[in-house]
Amino acid sequence: MRVMVMVKATSESEAGKMPSTELLTAMGNFNEELVKAGVMLAGEGLHPSARGKRVRFSGSQRTVIDGPFAETKELVAGFWLWEVKSMEEAVEWVRRCPNPMEGESEIEIRRVYEAADFGAEFTPELQAQEERLRAEAEGKLNKPC
Template identity: 80%
Template structure:
């Protein structure tokens, strides 16, 4: 199963405070463990929400909201995409993670939808389209932009 592991923002991360060398080292070592175990598929830190935008949808209307976003606890400061055997395995990996922030922090784990999760609504044609697009995206990711 694939899971998205989201590191929630803190006041410090939203203020743009950079992690210490010690924290960068600890996180680098943890990421190395994840890669060696075949768990980590991707992972990145995100700039503070002040540099972000949200697009809000209401019917056919779109509106853009500039950051920063008020609810820090609802903002994602970084993420991993992991391949694990179970949610329990993902929890065990997160428990081994160094605290990703200088202060108290929180990490959320959520499973990704897999094609089989969509049932009969995902017709054979839609499945073929998804598989084709996924293969194209993988190829594009290998090429420099």
């Protein structure tokens, strides 16, 4: 099963405070463990929400909202995409993670939907389209920039 592991933002990460060399080293070592174990599929840090945008949908209307966004505790500062056997395995990996922030921090783990989760509404044609698009996207990710 795939899970999205989200590092929640803090006031420091939202202020653009960069991690120390020690923290970057610890996280690099942790990421190396994840890769060697075949768990990590992707992972990135995110710029503060002040550099972000939101698009609000209301019927056919679209409204663009500039950051920063008020509720820091609801924002994501970084993420991983992992392939694990169970939610329990994901929790065990997070328990081993260095604290991603200097003070208190929180990491949220959410399961990624798989094709079987959608039931009959996800027709064979839609599944084929999804597989084709996923293959195209993976090919783009693996090309040098």
